[in-house]
Amino acid sequence: xxxxxxxxxxxxxxxxxxxxxxxxxxxxxxxxxxxxxxxxxxxxxxxxxxxxxxxxxxxxxxxxxxxxxxxx
Amino acid sequence: xxxxxxxxxxxxxxxxxxxxxxxxxxxxxxxxxxxxxxxxxxxxxxxxxxxxxxxxxxxxxxxxxxxxxxxxxxxxxxxxxxxxxxxxxxxxxxxxxxxxxxxxxxxxxxxxxxxxxxxxxxxxxxxxxxxxxxxxxxxxxxxxxxxxxxxxxxxxxxxxxxxxxxxxxxxxxxxxxxxxxxxxxxxxxxxxxxxxxxxxxxxxxxxxxxxxxxxxxxxxxxxxxxxxxxxxxxxxxxxxxxxxxxxxxxxxxxxxxxxxxxxxxx
Numbered sequence: 001x002x003x004x005x006x007x008x009x010x011x012x013x014x015x016x017x018x019x020x021x022x023x024x025x026x027x028x029x030x031x032x033x034x035x036x037x038x039x040x041x042x043x044x045x046x047x048x049x050x051x052x053x054x055x056x057x058x059x060x061x062x063x064x065x066x067x068x069x070x071x072x
Numbered sequence: 073x074x075x076x077x078x079x080x081x082x083x084x085x086x087x088x089x090x091x092x093x094x095x096x097x098x099x100x101x102x103x104x105x106x107x108x109x110x111x112x113x114x115x116x117x118x119x120x121x122x123x124x125x126x127x128x129x130x131x132x133x134x135x136x137x138x139x140x141x142x143x144x145x146x147x148x149x150x151x152x153x154x155x156x157x158x159x160x161x162x163x164x165x166x167x168x169x170x171x172x173x174x175x176x177x178x179x180x181x182x183x184x185x186x187x188x189x190x191x192x193x194x195x196x197x198x199x200x201x202x203x204x205x206x207x208x209x210x211x212x213x214x215x216x217x218x219x220x221x222x223x224x225x226x227x228x229x230x231x232x233x234x235x236x237x238x239x240x241x242x243x244x245x246x247x248x249x250x251x252x253x254x255x256x257x258x259x260x261x262x263x264x265x266x267x268x269x270x271x272x273x274x275x276x277x278x279x280x281x282x283x284x285x286x287x288x289x290x291x292x293x294x295x296x297x298x299x300x301x302x303x304x305x306x307x308x309x310x311x312x313x314x315x316x317x318x319x320x321x322x323x324x325x326x327x328x329x330x331x332x333x334x335x336x337x338x
Binding site: 048054059 | 273310
């Protein structure tokens with residue numbers, strides 16, 4: 001394992017680490033569109049909840065970036 | 073001082089000492105955090121001075137609109153204006169301070185102005201000490217208000233129920249206590265990770281694009297602005313949710329749960 005290029009590992013880290021948050025954000029977006037379509041009168045409350053969920057999902061990608069940028 | 077990383081120059085993980093004030097080492101994030109705190113305090117003081125029943129000054133109008141917006145969000149989560157007003161000052165302070173500190177990292181001069189070969193300015197929230205301090209403050213407030221509202225017995229029963237000798241209750245209660253510690257850690261790491269990762273990403277994109285770094289950085293900067301607002305909002309709303317969850321135990325008049333209480337698990 002000593003001969004693996006660290007750039008490859010870093011590329012794999014960001015590539016694999018971005019899959020989960022991307023799927024999560026897509027699910028949130030789909031759910032929000034569906035919910036607003038069903039009852040558009042509480043759009044504000046749905047969107048505020050959706051932004052919280054996006055923030056939570058985004059943190060996962062942030063941890064990946066943190067690991068990526070802080071390892072030699 | 074910048075750390076080379078595959079040819080990009082990014083800020084090191086920890087904040088660096090700029091000078092010492094007696095026994096206290098002043099780091100660059102402390103300098104910028106204090107500066108931002110002074111700026112916010114002066115702006116809001118001017119806004120509060122000019123506030124009237126019918127505000128004529130634009131600054132007062134915008135300050136009042138912001139406060140009104142946050143008050144609406146917090147009241148909706150608490151479901152009760154009187155309870156919301158009790159915790160509102162701390163939540164508003166957290167939101168405005170975190171938002172200003174997040175955005176301050178995107179201003180020019182951060183990382184380029186140096187003093188003794190150490191960059192003088194560094195956004196307050198890109199320092200893990202700072203976010204951990206704010207998270208500890210929040211969680212300590214939550215625990216103290218929980219004990220004050222529902223008493224020691226209720227606080228204990230919140231975790232271990234009224235039959236703490238049953239093994240199942242011990243297991244679940246310990247998991248609950250562990251999740252409180254986990255909340256503290258995630259609250260600190262989430263804010264730090266997103267803001268620090270974003271700034272490192274900006275540096276990396278700027279280096280990768282070469283001569284066209286200024287053009288490539290525009291969309292990333294807009295994305296970062298979005299995340300700055302989201303993270304400040306998230307920190308405040310999660311603090312609100314933890315407060316609501318821990319202080320509204322064993323109430324006979326069960327009010328409608330707010331919109332954010334569903335996501336309080338993390």
